[in-house]
Amino acid sequence: MRIGYLRVSTEDQNIARQADALRPICDELHVETLSAVAKSRPIFEKVVAGLTAGDTLVVWDLDRAFRNTKDALIHADHLKERGVNFQIVSLGVDTATADGRLAFTVVAAVAEHERNKLSERTKQGLAVAKRNGVRLGPPPKMTDRKIRNAMLRLMSTSLKDVAKYYHVQEIQKLFEAE
Known part of the structure; x- marks a missing residue:
């Protein structure tokens, strides 16, 4: 066969x-x-x-x-x-x-x-690429501008709500266990 x-x-x-x-x-x-x-x-x-x-x-x-x-x-x-x-x-x-x-x-x-x-x-x-300063791996979830805006939002709302707003699932998962 x-x-x-x-x-x-x-x-x-x-x-x-x-x-x-x-x-x-x-x-x-x-x-x-x-x-x-x-x-x-x-x-x-x-x-x-x-x-x-x-x-x-x-x-x-x-x-x-x-x-x-x-x-x-x-x-x-x-x-x-x-x-x-x-x-x-x-x-x-x-x-x-x-x-x-x-x-x-x-x-x-x-x-x-x-x-x-x-x-x-x-x-x-x-x-x-690393020596030339190229960022390896997947692109960041958030830009520097979004991070600054998220920090401002944290003054008036919870981290959970900010994570949800920006669709940052890693942070959202921390709160799902609660």
Whole structure:
């Protein structure tokens, strides 16, 4: 059997691209919605545990199934020991062949390198932005002008009413418990 595994990181992401590619070549599809770095991937683990000799685990892209090179190589070795093949559709890689196994090893290393470089560049960019005085994170809920006006309002009304007026939910929640 050819068992397809699809993963997206969030509910907002669409599996259509992966599903369209895997549906015609797989006997079953299993979808999981969670981050690749999640400690536990229940659907992936169930799919892998259910594979038997002669089966092929099929994914659209390497990063849909594995966290890093080591994870990919360990899983591929365990699958091979059980007589299970692994196929990466987007790359035309099938570990049933020696060439496919070599390509898989190289692709796993490149994918991890790409993920590490992205993380590195992101951290560097954030550090530069911070040094240049760029405010990181979501925009402030209130402008300086609104804060000054809110302080003036506090002279004539309660903090709860001011928070409600400015829709500052963090402060409103403090009063909801009362």
